[in-house]
Every structure is written in structure tokens, then in C-alpha cells.
Amino acid sequence: MTGEEADVQGQRIGFIGLGAMGLGVASKLAESGYELAVYNRTRAKSEEVAALGARVAESPADAARDAEVVMLSLADQHVVEAMLYGDDGVVGAAPPGAYVVDLSTVPPHFSRETAAKAAEAGYRALDACVLGNPQHARDGQLRVMVGGDEEDFRAVEPILQAIGKQVAYFGESGMGATMKLVLNMLMGIQMPALAEAVVFGERAGLPRDKILEMIAGSGYSSPMMSFRCPMMARRAFERVAFKLSLMRKDMLLVLSQANEVGVPMPVAGSAYTQLTAADQQGLGELDVSAVLAFQERFSGLDGYPWPVDEQ
Secondary structure: OOHHHHHHOOOEEEEEOOOHHHHHHHHHHHHOOOEEEEEOOOHHHHHHHHOOOOEEOOOHHHHHOOOOEEEEOOOOHHHHHHHHHOOOOOOOOOOOOOEEEEOOOOOHHHHHHHHHHHHHOOOEEEEEEEEOOHHHHHHOOEEEEEEOOHHHHHHHHHHHHHHEEEEEEOOOOOHHHHHHHHHHHHHHHHHHHHHHHHHHHHHOOOOHHHHHHHHHOOOOOOHHHHHHHHHHHHOOOOOOOOEHHHHHHHHHHHHHHHHHHOOOOHHHHHHHHHHHHHHHHHHOOOEHHHHHHHHHHHOOOOOOOOOOOOO
């Protein structure tokens, strides 16, 4: 047994949600020596973590039953709410005093409400939103942004350190969710802008491969853009690192929060409109880089196959 494994013995985790990010996080925790029970509505993904030593739970309640920490990695606040309060949900099943750590991207007000409800039920809740792609999750290289009581944060910090290369505490409940929206807003703006730049350059006579190569290596790029330029070149939109529909959802959360605090968001609003139109064209289940296909169609650029079957 390694020193790291010895340190985590006795810290039991119930993990709910094994999507693109959750699967990597849960696998990393299992490899780090944590006693883990995992639940996912599609059982096959649970079996992948079971191969690393996790117990496969039959329900959210079953995953939470003996857990000192319950972690959730889900698509949106509606699914989080269902897993917490629905039939066979976490609340009422987890032991008194358990920590509820939500890794999902949700509205800040939802995180605050969850913390209040958790306290009433005898639990301690934290929003611990994560930034990165599925490979970062699997390698324990995420950035983790946490809101909630600082003492509670310190209690679960070793777990978060196991999955993150940067773990930062931002204050009261909802602040981790807010910081995640700040960062996701930048991604949501960059992807439509990248698609526009590529199509503009190509319609002006430049070769697409050279456009993407130059952008990826330029000072105007970002790691996220450099990652997706080759995906656009190959049209590898089915290799989903971040669903276009989820990017659209996050941009809507950004605009809603901006409305609450009175900040005009003309650039974010334009990006949301473009992502919404792309989603309505059937691209939502593909990677967000598929916004390029929408921009091609929007601009009348022929010669590229549409990436989804049209009924």
C-alpha cells in the first residue's frame, strides 16, 4: 500500500454520474485508493470503474448509503435535483453529516439553494465545479473551483486534490459555480469566433488547412482553440470533449446570471444565439467544434458534408 492509499483509507465516496467527465474523475479516485460506490443510469459505464475496484450501486441512494462524501457529476441542475431528491435519491439515504460535493455546471442560485436544503437535512454541501476535458479528468489534471463553508472545503480538499492540478476556494456557496461560468463563457465565445474566422478566411480564398494551422500556432490562440483546430481540420466532431448542447446551456446560464447582476453581455449573447441555432440544426450531441458546420451552412459554403443525418 502506498502512502497516498494509506491516507485515504476510511474515506468512503458515493459517486453519481459517469458521463464524459464523471467517468474520468471516478476512475482517478478509484485508482487513488478511495473506497468508491458508483451509480450511473447507464450501467455499462459503472462497470468500467468497477474494474478498478469500485462497487456498482443500484441507485443514488445505494451509492450514498455508507458514504462520507457524495459526489455528483451531471448534465444540469435538473438531473442533480432528481439524483438528490427523487425516488431512491441521496437525501435521506446518506449518513448524517455527509458532504455533498457537486461537480456539475449549474446556476449559482441552485448551488446556494442546494446548500441550504442540505443543511436542513443534516448534510454539508459544496459546489466544486471542474474545468478540463475528459482526459484531464482521467489524469487528475482538472482545475477545481469551490464554493461553500471553508471548513467543509478543507475537510474534502484531499479528495479534490486527487482529481485536480489546481484546487481553489472562492468563498460562499455559489461562488465555485460562478467562477465556472466565467471560464465557460470564454470557451462559448471562442468557439463561434473560431468558426467565423475559418469560414471568413476560406471564403476570402485561403486554404482551410493553412488557416487552422496558423491560428493554432498564433498568439491569438488558446489551449482550447489549439486543441480544436485539428478537430475542425479532420471534422472529428463525433469525438466529443464538450457537447455543443451543453455549451449552449452554459451560455444561457451566463446570460441569466449576468441579468441578475446587471452586466450587459453583447458578445456572449451573440455566441449564445449562434450556438442555439447550431443546436436547432441537430448538432447538439456533437462536440462544440461542430459549430463550424453551422457557420459553413450559414455562410453558403458548399463542399463539406453535414455531420449528422438529416431526416
